[in-house]
Amino acid sequence: MSNSFFNNAFINASVKKFLEKNLKDFNNIKYAYAIMSKKNPNDFAIISNRTEWFEFYTENKFQFIDPVLITASYRFTPFLWDENIMISSGLKMPKIFDMAKNYNVINGYTFVLHDHNHNLVVLSIIMDKSCDDDIEKRVVEKKNDLQMLLLEAHEKLTTLYQEINDANQAAKKSQKEILSKRENEILYWASMGKSYQEIALILGIKLTTVKYHVGNAVKKLGVTNAKHAIRLGVELKLIRPVLPDTE
Incomplete structure (x- = not known):
């Protein structure tokens, strides 16, 4: 993964706080906000409160074989998934779910965004045993709000990174001697x-x-x-x- 691809700890913590504030009405909810370059999937970043699983996930570059991300890459609308999800070719990819079960990741609901910088962005709500029994029903009822949350979170993330980029560019420019x-x-x-x-x-x-x-x-x-x-x-x-x- 590129060292410069959305890896600022302070900004990511701010976005994480924003997500959790807006998801507080869902008891014990687990989520994953992920961004991946469609030009180079090695450029991948994730913000989640499912830390252990997604550290393992990113270390092993599972974004290349994750059927949820693969499905999201050709969709624009949110979708429900479980271990039986198939990609467009009709293939199942059970390997990742066999490992995910060890972290109690079995099924979920994913919201999709394709941004103007050729990134695939998703917000996945992970449904496990600790969630309320009616979690799937509530997510479906709130799907418009959750899609908007994805848009707002991504706008917040990209704006904060753009501000840092602008500041760095200004600093570099100021370091150059304007006058000979x-x-x-x-x-x-x-x-x-x-x-x-x-x-x-x-x-x-x-x-x-x-x-x-x-x-x-x-x-x-x-x-x-x-x-x-x-x-x-x-x-x-x-x-x-x-x-x-x-x-």
């Missing part, structure tokens, strides 16, 4: 009140070269003139002091 060494030198001396002619003498370059670099800095900073570039550079601390040995 020469542009910085010229704006620094201009911010110190030096004229273009004086800057040319200080740096030992032509006046036209000074103006050329100022023009580049103005374009990079998205302002209209040199005064705005200097002011913005000072306010955002983009202009680095020029050390004496560079004078």
Whole structure:
């Protein structure tokens, strides 16, 4: 599984809390919210309160042989399943259920979402002996609410990850020097009140070269003139002091 595929512990804990808050009316409910890339099923993540089973599940990459996920991959509507579920070809895959029984995973109800990033997303409600006797009936009655819960949980997850991605991109961008060494030198001396002619003498370059670099800095900073570039550079601390040995 890709190390970057929805593996942030803090975000996943937040989504887990959100799911459990919205599932609290179902006593002793077990659930699994899973997301898998349809382009590369190795990219797989899961949030569940059935920790032991799904740790074993992900370690062994059972998403490749799970008939529930395989069925969900070509469906858009929720469906009930048990150990007798067959994939579209008519094949049964009993191996995974033989192991799942050891964790009291026998049957359930799965809600399906295909997102715009080519991910298959499911919310499975697992029905076991600890659930209320009428659990299947209640899930069916609440299926519209549970489908909406899947949508909201996935939106929350992707929004939180997008915020982290945007912050990381902004941090990387801020780490890059916006101004070249020469542009910085010229704006620094201009911010110190030096004229273009004086800057040319200080740096030992032509006046036209000074103006050329100022023009580049103005374009990079998205302002209209040199005064705005200097002011913005000072306010955002983009202009680095020029050390004496560079004078």
